[in-house]
Each structure stands twice: as structure tokens, then as C-alpha cells.
Amino acid sequence: MTHALLGLELAYWQQTIIRVLAGVTAILLLTGGVVYLYLFKFVSFMQSRLGPMEAGPYGSLQLLAEVGKWLQKEDVFTENSDRFIFGLAPAIVLASTFLMFVVIPAGPNAVIADLGTGIYYVLAMSSLSVLGILIAGWASANKYALMGALRAGGQLIAYELPLVLAVIGVVIAAGSLNLQDIVAAQSEGEIFGWGGIGNPYVLTQFVAFGIFMIAVQAELAQTPFDMPVAESELVAGYMVEYTGIRFLVYFISEFATAVGFAAVASTLFLGGWALPASWGISDGAMHVIGPIVIATKAVLLVGVVFWTRFSFPRFREDQLQRLAWKFLIPIALANILVTAVLKVAF
């Protein structure tokens, strides 16, 4: 079997089609799994209820029922809305989400495109979603939507800085922007000469890891950072006029982005798809084990995000901005300084 697969010679375009199809399937499966696991069941158990139980065993097909429901809803525009922009906005958000996954590796060769500037590309693509959110709020011709979009714009810009600055610590430690290099550096790393568990950067870059996860929570606009969609103040923020399939697109991209950021965090801080190099597992086996390892890590990290979401009340707008500008950014800068000094010293 393995030899037959290794003997297969595929042209670049054939490889690309296979990679893209496999990538999209993995994203949708993980996103659906995360929605069922956390949004339907985890929160239900936290609130002492069962959650969906009717569709499929333990409600496991509930998501398909929900998708069916959204697909058959009427496509509503408000009278004054800018229709083209209104329709374009969810597409921009979805594109930004899916483009993020292009460089995240799930095995020695399981990556859609192994760009040299990997992590920088992820940050650039994830920053595009705010464009879609802003124009969605504007094109809805609704004041609640516009308020939500403005809040989202301010919040996403503010938390992009700690996100980028936290990543720089890892990039300095690994000496590369490429995600495969960062994975290899952690797999082959040693803790004072002992390579039993490699050297996942969560041990040395724990400050960056904390800042990264807080910033991710804010980038995803999950509670306690859900000012843009605060339901008691703005109904649903920038999404208030969206129904049916367009709302479904926002829903998918919200959870797919959560999976994406969790996968990036696992790659940067928890060792990614690789197991420690000292365990001596062959590349052939890692083609199979790698995707399972990274998917497990990513799903667990999404769990942390949703655990926080369901446990904390919402920040006020000024508290939210103060946290980013007065605490996270200075700490992230100090972390870069200390990392750079230690890198040069040792």
C-alpha cells in the first residue's frame, strides 16, 4: 500500500487539487465537530441540560438539520441596503477564513502550500476578515449593524497587534517564519540536553502563548470580548440583517476561524503535527499520525476558547481597549526583547 502510494507520480495541478479538497474536507469536518462538541454539548452540560438529543444518536446530526433550516430561509435585503456590498461581505469573511488554512501543516507533506513566510501569511489573511465585517455593517443600512461593525473594527485592529507581537517571540526562537521549520525546531529541540518531549515553545514562550490565546479570543469576538455582537445592546451587531445562507456563511467562518487559530496556536506553541524527534517515528508513520495529533491539539485548544466564552461576563468597551493597549502590547514587546536577548546570549 505504502509503496504503491510512494510510486505514484502526480503533476503539480493534480497534487494541488488533492491538497485543496483534502484541506476543505478537514476544515469542514473539524468545524462541524467543534460546533457539535462545544456549542451543542459542552455548554449544555455546563448548564445542566442535555442539549440536542433528537436528530441522530445523542443529537449528532443536529448540525445537518440546522444547515438545512438555514438553506431554505428567505434571502432578505433591507430596502436601503447596498445589495452588492451586502452580498460581498460574507464572501470576504469566508475567503479570509479558508485562506488562513493554506499554510498550516498537518504532516510531513500534508500542507496545501508550504510558503516560506508561513506564519506571516496566516496573520495577513486573518486580518482581511475585518474588511468584510466593516462593509457588512455599513451596507445593512441599520444603525445597530453600523455600531457593531465599528466596534468590531476597533477591537480587531487593537488585538491584531498583540497577536502579531506574540508570534514574533516564537519566530525569534525558531529562526524562521515557515511553519514546517517551526514544527521541526520544536520536535528536534532539547530541554537542557534532554530531548524526551522535544521543546514545545509553550515552555519557553508561555508569555507569548497567553497573549496569543487572549488575542485570539478577541479576534474571534467570543465572550468576554463579544462587544461587536453584544446581543443585549446591539441585537446581533453587524450580522443583524443577515438571514439564511449568508448568516450560515458567517456562522461557518466564525467556527472555522476558531479551528484555524487553534491549529496555528498548536503549531506555534505545542509542537504542531510532529512528535518529538527522539521517539524515532518514521516519516511514513507520521503521514498518518500527524493529522490526528494536530487535530487533537486544535480541538482541545478550541475547547479552551469556548470554556472561557461560556464562563465569563462581557468586558466594557473601554476596558477592552485598555487591556489591549496598556497591558498586552507592552508585555508582548517586553517578551520580544527578552527572547531576543536570550537568543543572542545562548
Next chain:
Amino acid sequence: MSLLAAASATTTFDVPANVVFAVLAVGMVTAAIRVVTTKNIVHAALWLVVVLGGNGIVYLLLQAEFVAMTQFLVYLGAIIVLFLFGIMLTRAPLGRSDDLDNNQRPLGVLVGVVLLAVVGFSLARQWGRDTLSFAAYQGGGAAGGNGRTQALANSIFGEYLIPFEVVSVLLLAALIGAIVLARRD
């Protein structure tokens, strides 16, 4: 692997890259004209997104990955967003607004022609007879991308260190100036 690694690695004239550039150039010029002719200020900002995004793709075609990502992160993800943010905080009517034009068109044409002449002359003088060897830029794999990023870093923090620092100080001064103007206490 670079985005365009599949393109021919032996010829110096890269046909796919040139076709993509031609399509992009037409799109970017059209979008640039729409930026100044559209009757809605938010649409103008969105046409600007097309121009700046196309610019980023041109950098990708030239295998300058890091510059392209910076273009996406800074211009599309931050500057345009701040434009839209500012427009929406002050005045962003839906539909046509007819007061977007003013009587400074001759001045605008003059500035455009001078800019074209200066940039065109300096480009032609510097690189007029050079032929770009695409093969040289299609080094394989992630190492190739990292190598180019390292070359960029070396020239910014080596040869061009002083201009880089001067620009940094200039931006810092502008930032402090903005804070001073905004704080009236």
C-alpha cells in the same frame, strides 16, 4: 514551495506570470480610475482595496513573498480598515452623493503627470536595459522563500539601516503629533 513554483524554471520569460500581470494591470488601472470617479465614498475605499490587493499580487509574481504579505497585512488589514472606520464614524451615506468632486482637477492632473514623469524616468534610468531572470528567483521550497526574506532583512538592517531608522522616527513623530492634536486637556 512558492505559490508559482510550478511555472517553468528554465525560461527567462515567464509566460503565466506575464499573462497574470497583464490581467492584473488592466484590473488595477480600471479600479484606480473608479476610485476617483465613483459617486460613493465607501465604494471608493473598496476600489482602493482592489488596487492595493493587486499590488500585493504583483509582489507575489515577483516572488517577493514577505513584501506581498506586508502589503496585505498593513494596507488591506489595517490602513483601508482605518479609512473605512474614519469614514463611517463621520459621514458614510448609502447611495450616490454628488458633492464628492471639487474644482481642483487641473492641479490633480498636474501632480499625476509630474509623478509619472519622475517615477518613470527613475525606473527607466535604473533598470531600463535589465532583463529579469525569473529562473533565478524560482529557488525551490520553503528554503527559497526564507532565503529571500533573509536577503530583504539583511538589506533593511544593513545597507538601508539609516533610511529605515529615519522613516521610523518620522512615523513616531507623526504618531506623537496625532496624540497631541487629539488630546485637548
